Amino acid sequence: MYLRKITLQNFKNIRDAHLEFSPRINCVSGSNGEGKTNLLDAVYYLSMTKSYFRAPEQFSCTMGESQMVINGEYVKNDGTEAMVAVQLAGEQKTFKSDHKVCTKLSEHIGRFPIVMISPSDTSLINDSAESRRRFMNMLLSQTDREYLRAVQSYNKLLQYRNKLLKEENVNAELVDTISFKMSPFAQYVYEKRAELIEGLTATAKEYYRMMSDGKEEISMLYRSDLQKNNMYDLLTGSLHRDMLLRYTGCGVQRDEIEFMMNGYPIREYGSQGQQKTFLLALKLAQFDIMRRWYGSAPILLLDDVFDKLDASRVEFLLKLVSGEDFGQIFITDCNSVRLESIIGRMDVPSMMIGVTAGVFSVEMVSKKAEDGE
Secondary structure (H helix, E strand, C coil): CEEEEEEEEEECCEEEEEEECCCCEEEEECCCCCCHHHHHHHHHHHHHCCCCCCCCHHHHECCCCCEEEEEEEEECCCCCEEEEEEEEECCEEEEEECCEECCCHHHCCCCCCEEEECHHHHHHHHCCHHHHHHHHHHHHHHHCHHHHHHHHHHHHHHHHHHHHHCCCCCCHHHHHHHHHHHHHHHHHHHHHHHHHHHHHHHHHHHHHHHHHCCCCCEEEEEECHHHCCCHHHHHHHCHHHHHHHCCCCCCHHHCEEEEEECCEEHHHHCCHHHHHHHHHHHHHHHHHHHHHHHCCCCEEEEECCCCCCCHHHHHHHHHHHCCCCCCCEEEEECCHHHHHHHHHHCCCCEEEEEEECCEEEEEEECHHHHHHC
16 A cells, blocks of 8 residues: 655645656655655555644644645555545645545544554653653554544543533532543553563564664563553542642543663663664554554554664664565655655665755655565
8 A cells, every 4th residue: 555646735844846756765855944744644544544743723824824734645555546635724624535524534544554653752752641641542543443442432531521620619420420431432542452562572672672782672661540440440539639629639631651771761761872772662552553464564653763873773774664564754854965865775666855944845756666666
């Protein structure tokens, strides 16, 4: 499966663009702020129905414009075509799949699996636990529709329970009913997250070992209130405290992942290079899990990944992504010479795209890419 064409209108700094892509390697070069990351974010948007970056939707529109459009044309694994289109006008977002409006955006997630690796991923290490829960949710929502429904149902009930707890005269019986309904959703979320972290840890460890020559060992520890008791008993046991605090103080909305290196938190003890290598190993592990689940490779977006990686780790990554386990890949870099070198060393269909002030131009297409099309 790969994205064959994309059309953009008023998406961030890209006013108008029509691009066709290689089914394998697509390198995008340009200085900072020219539109490289925005192109990758548009590709991500088509798969996940929203931007990779946590910003209000209105910031997806070009400055001074009130609407934007992204159209994508995919070739699926069976060779058939699929069309995806999104239009954002003010606060109204319309998402179409094969010319039919998606009434529930959640039903689209997972059709075109995708993994993005970005400098902003440092938030997984440095920001609050919410960033790490969001990472788990984004991964699991692409591979398990029941998980996505469970998270959405749990959050709605949690919001309602918190609303009840803020009332002057709390209806304890109604709160108990809501707590009972929350329990099965919480249990499903907890079990799937625990299973995910176990799988991620084993695979990420191996990737990190290969990139660091075994100099350090990484691990991930999943922390959840549900490791102590089931959700309903936790909520009934904390009802008095919750009534005083006026919010729900336990549950999977407090889940956490601790990223460790040699038994110590990587946030405090890892260098910038070690942290970036860890994040790269984590995202490659995500890619592996999704590839095994789907039976084919997700689209991989590598945004400015070479910064702060030494030559040996860059070499490892290039050899890895040129292998048969990988499908369509987008790579951005400010260094066009380095990207040209990458294309020259990869014996796969590829193309080079330049961008200046949101305007794109195809600079090189390998003969193999032409033959592949």
